[in-house]
Amino acid sequence: xxxxxxxxxxxxxxxxxxxxxxxxxxxxxxxxxxxxxxxxxxxxxxxxxxxxxxxxxxxxxxxxxxxxxxxxxxxxxxxxxxxxxxxxxxxxxxxxxxxxxxxxxxxxxxxxxxxxxxxxxxxxxxxxxxxxxxxxxxxxxxxxxxxxxxxxxxxxx
Numbered sequence: 451x452x453x454x455x456x457x458x459x460x461x462x463x464x465x466x467x468x469x470x471x472x473x474x475x476x477x478x479x480x481x482x483x484x485x486x487x488x489x490x491x492x493x494x495x496x497x498x499x500x501x502x503x504x505x506x507x508x509x510x511x512x513x514x515x516x517x518x519x520x521x522x523x524x525x526x527x528x529x530x531x532x533x534x535x536x537x538x539x540x541x542x543x544x545x546x547x548x549x550x551x552x553x554x555x556x557x558x559x560x561x562x563x564x565x566x567x568x569x570x571x572x573x574x575x576x577x578x579x580x581x582x583x584x585x586x587x588x589x590x591x592x593x594x595x596x597x598x599x600x601x602x603x604x605x606x607x
Contacts, residue, residue: 522553
């Protein structure tokens with residue numbers, strides 16, 4: 451199976467690239483996604499080993515801040531069952547979960563790549579994160595987009 455690539459948004463006040471890189475396993479459950487399309491990407495399309503652009507959103511300097519990979523396939527998001535969680539869903543049951551999450555392993559922190567920078571590259575103009583009105587927290591990235599971003603994310607020494 452061919453690896454796929456994703457852009458996954460996280461609010462750094464909730465989970466930042468630094469949080470994940472300093473955690474013992476360098477992994478995080480990508481919990482709290484409550485959009486069916488983003489959920490379906492995790493459930494149906496993501497595979498272990500897929501590349502991830504770690505994106506900080508809803509912050510002073512939003513943008514791509516790291517590279518990661520999918521470390522575990524989708525499983526039920528346990529926050530949907532916890533009444534004290536902001537992600538609680540009273541319609542979800544363990545027999546019939548509604549929400550899923552993958553585990554993501556952070557690989558490295560990169561220079562911040564803001565939307566204004568992405569807009570400068572013609573090959574990146576199709577990225578969903580640049581689409582007007584896009585609010586999805588998980589979006590696919592094409593192999594061409596992924597490859598075009600690598601020199602920006604991993605500058606040569």
